[in-house]
Amino acid sequence: MLGGLCVCALMPSPPLATRTRLVLIIHRFEERKPTNTGRLAAACLAASEVLVRGHAGEPSPPFIAPAGTRPLLLFPADDAIALDQLPPSPDPVTLIVPDGTWRQAQRVRTRVPGLRDVPCVVLPPGEPSRYRLRHEPRGGGLATIEAIARAFELLEGAHVRAALERVFHAMVDRTLWSRGALDAADVTGGVPAGVSRGGDA
Numbered sequence: 001m002l003g004g005l006c007v008c009a010l011m012p013s014p015p016l017a018t019r020t021r022l023v024l025i026i027h028r029f030e031e032r033k034p035t036n037t038g039r040l041a042a043a044c045l046a047a048s049e050v051l052v053r054g055h056a057g058e059p060s061p062p063f064i065a066p067a068g069t070r071p072l073l074l075f076p077a078d079d080a081i082a083l084d085q086l087p088p089s090p091d092p093v094t095l096i097v098p099d100g101t102w103r104q105a106q107r108v109r110t111r112v113p114g115l116r117d118v119p120c121v122v123l124p125p126g127e128p129s130r131y132r133l134r135h136e137p138r139g140g141g142l143a144t145i146e147a148i149a150r151a152f153e154l155l156e157g158a159h160v161r162a163a164l165e166r167v168f169h170a171m172v173d174r175t176l177w178s179r180g181a182l183d184a185a186d187v188t189g190g191v192p193a194g195v196s197r198g199g200d201a
Contacts, residue, residue, distance in 0.1 A: 005175070005177075005192065007040075007171050010166060011043060011167050015048075016046060017046045017047070018047055019093075019155075020094075020095055020152060020155045020156055021066065021069060021092065021093070021095065022041070022042060022148065022152075023048075023095070024039070024041070024051070024097050024144075025051045025053055025060075025063075025098050026039070026050060026051070026098075026100065027053060027100030028052055028053065028055055030100040030101070036144075037144045037171070038050075038097065038144035038145065040168065041148040053111065060112040063096070063112050063113065065118075069091055069093065069094040070089050070094065071118045072086075072094070072096065072120070073098075073109065073115060073118045073121070074095055074096065074097045074121055074123075074151055076120070077120040080120035080122040081121055081122070082124050083121045083124065083155075093155055095151055096115065096118065097147065097148055130146070130168075130169060133176075146165070149161040149164035149165050152164070166188065166189070170188040170189040173187040173188045173189075174187055174191065
């Protein structure tokens with residue numbers, strides 16, 4: 001995103017404190033994309049960690065959940081449980097979220113040692129994605145930050161989802177505005193003063 005259109009000023013400061021810990025496992029190709037949203041979510045949450053995988057000749061290190069936490073992998077495997085139907089537990093959740101293309105995400109459970117036996121969870125049905133910067137090949141698919149926001153709503157409360165989605169919507173809207181696809185009046189959080197569609201004024 002162009003420097004003047006950065007959404008940093010809209011991000012929670014300090015980052016949101018939560019009992020739930022986010023571990024984002026991002027593919028190295030996804031990490032470089034300007035439309036990536038997973039890192040944006042991690043930057044908004046104090047208890048977050050980003051692990052980059054997929055480097056040629058470099059096996060992923062084993063995943064070890066922090067002691068005293070309940071690791072859950074957010075992925076629609078055949079044995080996945082709906083997140084809102086999970087049996088209660090006194091332990092805080094470590095939510096592991098793969099970030100990349102569908103093909104890259106499918107491989108996380110087998111490519112990262114320690115994840116094969118981690119229970120998988122899925123989100124309950126919800127409203128369609130508002131991510132308009134990429135084509136979603138799967139029906140009902142969400143941007144990574146949208147999936148994280150909805151999961152944290154169930155685990156932490158609606159205020160976390162609202163904060164993450166505000167930043168996400170601003171990112172999407174400002175990008176669309178910069179492409180001439182959205183009017184400034186419709187941009188979440190507005191267009192920063194002094195910024196033109198050609199870049200910084």
